[in-house]
Amino acid sequence: MTKYIVRRLLQMIPVIIGSTFLIFAMVFALPGNPLAGKCGERPCPPAFVEKFRADHNLDDPLPIRYVKYLGDLAHGNFGTTFQGLNVLDELQKRYLITVKLAVIALLFEAIIGVLAGVLAGIRKGKFIDNLVLVSTLVVISIPTFVIGSLAQTIFGVKLGWFPVTTPSKPGWYDLLLPGLVLGSLSLAYAARLTRTNLAENLRADYVRTAVAKGLSRPRVIGVHTLRNSLIPVVTFLGADFGGLLGGAIITERIFNIRGVGGYIFQSINSRDGTAVVGAVTMLVIVYLFMNLLVDILYGVLDPRISHD
């Protein structure tokens, strides 16, 4: 097991390099001049231009710039933005908020989603199944930004249950409604995935054996069937956490949350490559660790999948 984890950690290195390079290359290719408008209504003095370009390695070709960036990164230096702000400081602030948001969303979808999926799966074709199917369909078919705006208008403005906008240092309660909105789409996926797999596995031979042995129904479903049915769901949820962090951008925009998504979007628009690459690198690392966790869980859920 330890050997497996070490091997996986080593495998992460090329992935981190590959994805950051992809992002770096795309940011590099962003059209526009970071010096435009930097010095007010006159062109920047040549000496300043020269120093600025040298400081940010703007004149190096792409591979060299990338290697220099990686070198800095290896020392824990995320660099500075074109405005001279330290990227790491900003990232810490932003990530704290977005991770909170994503955790709310993930808990919401894991608990409610799996529960709804199980209820629907064991009563396939019955009322509760149709209820779950229809309500997940409704959630999936309405775009997040419409759900978000509606939720904000109804629960925030009209009913006043939740804050309409978010303070710069939000608490858990401030982020509750945005978190539910963020998790709603994935919740629908998780519920449907659980239902499909559970209903399929309920017809498997080992389930019939378990029933024939005289085990109680909760045990047959809860232990024997659910354990096997959860594998795709766990894969989905694990991969989704990274997606939630990055996908929070729309929710963050609606509820005025100062999170990572907004930071990246704003940095892309201001052509601030260092900030974009730094923020995405963090996202990539979080995503990779979640995946490793999921793969380790695989072995726990299904002993046929072994890591040795």
Added chain:
Amino acid sequence: MTDQTGIIVAEGAVAQEADNVGQAQSLTQEAWRELRRNPLFIISLILIAIFLVMAVFPGLFTNTDPAKATLKLSATPPSADQWFGRDLQGYDVYARTIYGARASIVVGVMATLCTSLLGVIIGTLAAFYGGILDTLVMRLTDVFFAIPFLLGGILFMSTFPNTVNSGYWSVVSKVVLALSILGWPSIARLMRGAVLQVKPNDYVQAARALGASPWRIVRSHILPNAMAPVMVVSMINLGAFIAAEASLSFLGIGLVSPAISWGVAISDSLSLIRTAPWILIFPSIFLSLAVLAFIMLGDAVRDAFDPKGR
């Protein structure tokens, strides 16, 4: 062992004879019969047909010019003359909604086709052959997959920005390209997982023992049993892609005015949600119905083609 194989072969021969005598029915025929009786399938097919016709011949549904603004009638509520009311610019919301179908449908269908094809092929190959190919493919999907979907889309669209002169189709194909490049790894991973679960099964081992070629094993034994999750997710994805196109419009980097699309209409009207909700509601309903139709179709097809579901 040889005896067992003999029995299986003999049984196969008997089964084949029986097939020749009785009404021979392939899985596809049976599935088709099942589907025709499923009301959800019929409803979703009708909806999809309507949307397709709407996308190709919007003129069949309305005589109003969607680009004709009557500023005097800005934000008039729905009435007998203008069923869906008028938006802030005085455009007819009904005409805009009809003409808006094209962008969403094209983006959704094209992106789904590209991602599914890529994902199924790559995922199956990786799981079936395993070894170094599997490792390579998994690391490659990791690289793509590690980049958050929406942010990747934003970055892609910003790297190849639209100018005022960008044609409608160039923007649409850019959106499709962005969604496909970022979307295939999820399908590939799902497919790989499904194939890995199917591969150790007895019937696959039996086929291999009988000397079936790898292509035959994959086509006749693995794919039919491993496609269910990918089919569900692909159909759901079609909806997600339509919504993603709208999201890009919401962020101001997908299609933008003067292009007519549901996404543009919805994002333009979000700020009017409390004063003139009809501008938001009608395109939203159409968008949601389109998404819904594809999801229901996916569900019905999965149930019909899954032999275990009978």
